[in-house]
Every structure is written in C-alpha cells, then in structure tokens.
Amino acid sequence: MEHLKIASDNYVAFTFFIGTMAMMAASVFFFFEIGNTAKKWRQSVLVSGLITFIAAVHYYYMRGYNLHTGDSPTFFRYVDWILTVPLMCVEFFLITKKAGAKIGLLWKLIAASLVMLVTGYLGETIYRDRSVFWGVMSGIAYFYIVYLIWVGEVAELAKNAGPQVAKAVRVLAWFVLVGWAVYPLGYILGTPGGLFGIQLVSDPAAAVRSMDIVYNIADAINKIGFGLVIYSLSRSEEA
Numbered sequence: 001m002e003h004l005k006i007a008s009d010n011y012v013a014f015t016f017f018i019g020t021m022a023m024m025a026a027s028v029f030f031f032f033e034i035g036n037t038a039k040k041w042r043q044s045v046l047v048s049g050l051i052t053f054i055a056a057v058h059y060y061y062m063r064g065y066n067l068h069t070g071d072s073p074t075f076f077r078y079v080d081w082i083l084t085v086p087l088m089c090v091e092f093f094l095i096t097k098k099a100g101a102k103i104g105l106l107w108k109l110i111a112a113s114l115v116m117l118v119t120g121y122l123g124e125t126i127y128r129d130r131s132v133f134w135g136v137m138s139g140i141a142y143f144y145i146v147y148l149i150w151v152g153e154v155a156e157l158a159k160n161a162g163p164q165v166a167k168a169v170r171v172l173a174w175f176v177l178v179g180w181a182v183y184p185l186g187y188i189l190g191t192p193g194g195l196f197g198i199q200l201v202s203d204p205a206a207a208v209r210s211m212d213i214v215y216n217i218a219d220a221i222n223k224i225g226f227g228l229v230i231y232s233l234s235r236s237e238e239a
C-alpha cells in the first residue's frame, strides 16, 4: 500500500489520526481495568471499552479513507454512531438498573437514538437539499433523549439509586446536553441547508472539512469522557 503524507495543515487527517490513537488507548485502558473492577460494575466498564473499541476500528478505517480519497467518510461515520450511541443508552440502563430500570426504558432510548441518526444520515446524504428538514427531525429525537435523561425516567430512577449513581447520571446528562449538542453544529457547518438557510462556511469543500473536525473532536470527548465517568463511578462505589 502506498504511504500518503499528512500535510501539516491537514487538520482533518490529523484529527482522524489522533482520534484513532485515542480510541485505541482508551479501549486498552478500559479492557485491562475490568479485572480490577468490582463485580457489579464490570459490565459497565466492559461496555465503555466496547464503545471506544468500535470507534477505534471505524476511526482506523475512516483515517485511511480520508487520506486516500480526501472525502468525508459519512457512511462509516454513521455506521460507527449507529453501534456506539445505542451502547451509550445501554450504559444509562445498566447504571439505573439497580434502582429498578425496566427494559422498556432501554428500548425507548435506543429507538430515539436510531431515529436521530437515521434522519441525520438522510439529511447528509440522499436528501442533502432538504438538510434543514431532516436536521430538525433528528433534533426532535435528540431532545426526547435529553428529556428522558434530564427529567424523565432516567432522572427519576437516578434519584433512588444512591448518591454515587445519581452523581454519575448527572455528569452523563451534561455530556448528552452539551457534548452531544456539538454534533448538530457539525451538521449545520457541513450540510448545504446550513442554519435555516444561513451558511456558516461558504466554500462547500471547507464546510465539509470543518464538519469532520467538529465530529472528530466531539467523538473523542463524548466516547472517552463518557467511559471515564462510568470508570470513576465503578471506583467510587468500591471505596
């Protein structure tokens, strides 16, 4: 295989590369720590590792794809999200299960995240000319997830799950409200509809590049940070 050089001002390729390494390192960390984790938190730490591991494999692929074609790897980006975002829903379910979370809650979170991602994908690909409409549809599903976690069932369960779990759910809820809100910003930057018709970056190629950089940074923060919150919950309960 030919070796392509990453130009020093190619921030897209750079963030794909760093993203790959960060996801790999995080996965090794979470997997190795499972053995040092109290039994009741092992599954949660394992899922943290699975999330970053799935992302590491996709990032390795996306890094190569972007380097060789110069294009945005939209399809594999969404395959990654469709696997990892439901696993983040599983994390919410696992840590509130001891407080009585029912499997129905997990399905609600997963269904909403699938609607959020499928509509976002349609707006970025097949229906790019109607990206604002599909972005709004996706946003509605996103706010439903925020609702469930901040005031709905997840919040109610967290109240009765003890102080450590309540604290972890609060931090994770901030990840979903602030960390996840970075994604629609990437979408607004990279799709032709912009922000209800307002284009933030006018050159289409630069717009797509800025979208990839925003997505790559958001992924690193959200996937690794999310996992570390679960990890520190597993330690605090142990003490």
Ligand SMILES: *C/C=C(C)/C=C/C=C(C)/C=C/C1=C(C)CCCC1(C)C
Residues within 6 Å of the ligand: 081, 084, 085, 116, 117, 119, 120, 121, 135, 136, 138, 139, 142, 180, 181, 183, 184, 187, 219, 222, 223
């Ligand atoms: C690890 C990957 C994560 C946490 C991905 C999260 C993705 C989102 C929260 C995406 C949300 C979107 C909207 C709310 C509207 C525009 C379309 C999306 C799909 C970018």
